[in-house]
Amino acid sequence: MTKNLDQYFIHTYNRSVVFEKGEDVYLYDNKGKKYLDMGAGIAVSALGYSNEEFKQGIKEQIDKLIHISNLYYTKPILSAAEYLAKASGMDRVFFTNSGTEAIEGALKLARKYAYLKDNSSKGEIIAMEHSFHGRSMGALSVTGTKHYREAFEPLIGGVSFAKYNDLESVEKLITKDTCAIILETVQGEGGIYPASEEFIKGIRKLCDENDIAMILDEIQCGMGRTGTMFAYEHYGILPDIITSAKALGNGVPVGAFAAVEKFAKTMCPGDHGTTYGGNPLAAAAVCKVFEIYKKEGILDHVREMSSYFFEKLKTLLEKYPSVVKEVRGKGLLLGLEVSCPNGEIVQKAMEKGLVLLTAGSNVVRMAPPLVIKKEHLDECCHILDEILSEMS
Numbered sequence: 198m199t200k201n202l203d204q205y206f207i208h209t210y211n212r213s214v215v216f217e218k219g220e221d222v223y224l225y226d227n228k229g230k231k232y233l234d235m236g237a238g239i240a241v242s243a244l245g246y247s248n249e250e251f252k253q254g255i256k257e258q259i260d261k262l263i264h265i266s267n268l269y270y271t272k273p274i275l276s277a278a279e280y281l282a283k284a285s286g287m288d289r290v291f292f293t294n295s296g297t298e299a300i301e302g303a304l305k306l307a308r309k310y311a312y313l314k315d316n317s318s319k320g321e322i323i324a325m326e327h328s329f330h331g332r333s334m335g336a337l338s339v340t341g342t343k344h345y346r347e348a349f350e351p352l353i354g355g356v357s358f359a360k361y362n363d364l365e366s367v368e369k370l371i372t373k374d375t376c377a378i379i380l381e382t383v384q385g386e387g388g389i390y391p392a393s394e395e396f397i398k399g400i401r402k403l404c405d406e407n408d409i410a411m412i413l414d415e416i417q418c419g420m421g422r423t424g425t426m427f428a429y430e431h432y433g434i435l436p437d438i439i440t441s442a443k444a445l446g447n448g449v450p451v452g453a454f455a456a457v458e459k460f461a462k463t464m465c466p467g468d469h470g471t472t473y474g475g476n477p478l479a480a481a482a483v484c485k486v487f488e489i490y491k492k493e494g495i496l497d498h499v500r501e502m503s504s505y506f507f508e509k510l511k512t513l514l515e516k517y518p519s520v521v522k523e524v525r526g527k528g529l530l531l532g533l534e535v536s537c538p539n540g541e542i543v544q545k546a547m548e549k550g551l552v553l554l555t556a557g558s559n560v561v562r563m564a565p566p567l568v569i570k571k572e573h574l575d576e577c578c579h580i581l582d583e584i585l586s587e588m589s
């Protein structure tokens with residue numbers, strides 16, 4: 198082991214722990230230290246680390262066929278597409294390798310629809326302040342954090358930013374050249390802000406009135422994280438285009454964008470493609486995820502754990518009002534807004550064997566494996582209690 202761990206890396210992350218294995222909802226580092234995992238590899242490992250059916254499913258697929266390109270169908274990709282379409286209420290799907298690529302596809306689809314409607318469309322997009330959609334040039338262009346974007350401009354043109362949960366600020370930005378409004382149903386990296394019902398419904402109405410695409414980014418908040426398969430189900434609306442990734446493959450890299458027929462049908466052979474996207478290995482993982490969610494009643498479990506956890510976190514809010522400002526979120530995507538540096542809490546937690554995430558500049562984010570149990574949530578709150586008492 199080299200002394201300077203990041204010697205061979207482009208320094209885009211500050212990291213120091215070397216993890217070796219996972220078991221159930223725990224991680225072990227190279228020194229054998231055990232950590233309760235409240236991060237799930239950033240809302241990815243929904244089934245935890247010991248789901249034998251999942252592991253068996255991908256092992257069997259490795260023995261059959263890992264990759265074939267998208268010039269051909271495979272059984273897993275046919276099933277994965279059907280699972281995702283039916284679960285999301287979308288008509289057609291396209292599999293990618295990551296969330297970022299799903300965003301790229303969604304933006305292209307919205308622009309293609311506008312282009313066919315009127316060949317003079319300028320393809321303008323309205324995105325949200327404090328949003329996060331990824332780091333590629335397209336996804337970065339709709340990411341609402343200036344310091345992520347600034348050094349990499351010029352990005353794609355025609356993007357403007359509205360205030361999240363402020364319908365009027367969105368309305369003001371709509372012009373005849375707008376082709377899409379893109380937002381997260383629950384803002385994740387920005388600080389765990391769920392959309393208000395009025396906001397989501399208002400955006401649905403604006404998109405209908407202007408015949409433009411409503412794109413919901415469900416990469417972090419989808420796939421059961423909020424207690425429904427997709428977070429927009431809480432609002433009783435259907436977007437035109439969705440993006441998924443993170444928990445979609447439970448750790449096997451895969452994403453997707455999906456759309457209702459009106460939009461989906463505008464894409465033709467040659468318009469978009471990917472060599473790996475949704476290859477048999479990734480697709481087998483997606484199928485297993487949907488099958489296991491159903492068999493194990495993951496959505497009901499998330500709802501039950503969420504209300505239990507929320508109540509416990511609220512007692513911490515009452516106990517440490519000088520440090521904890523708010524508890525918010527949906528399902529098992531929860532945030533503690535704190536008045537001390539959030540990174541310091543995450544650091545202290547690591548020392549005590551608890552993996553937490555940050556969000557924004559002042560939120561401690563928790564996105565544990567969805568199979569987490571009450572005893573684990575108790576353990577998490579016990580450690581948080583210790584840390585908060587040291588900080589207040």
Ligand SMILES: *Cc1c(COP(=O)(O)O)cnc(C)c1O
Nearest residue numbers: 295296297329330331385416417
């Ligand atoms: C993580 C994330 C992305 C980017 O996904 P990658 O798989 O990292 O490319 C996009 N949108 C949201 C809301 C995310 O949380």
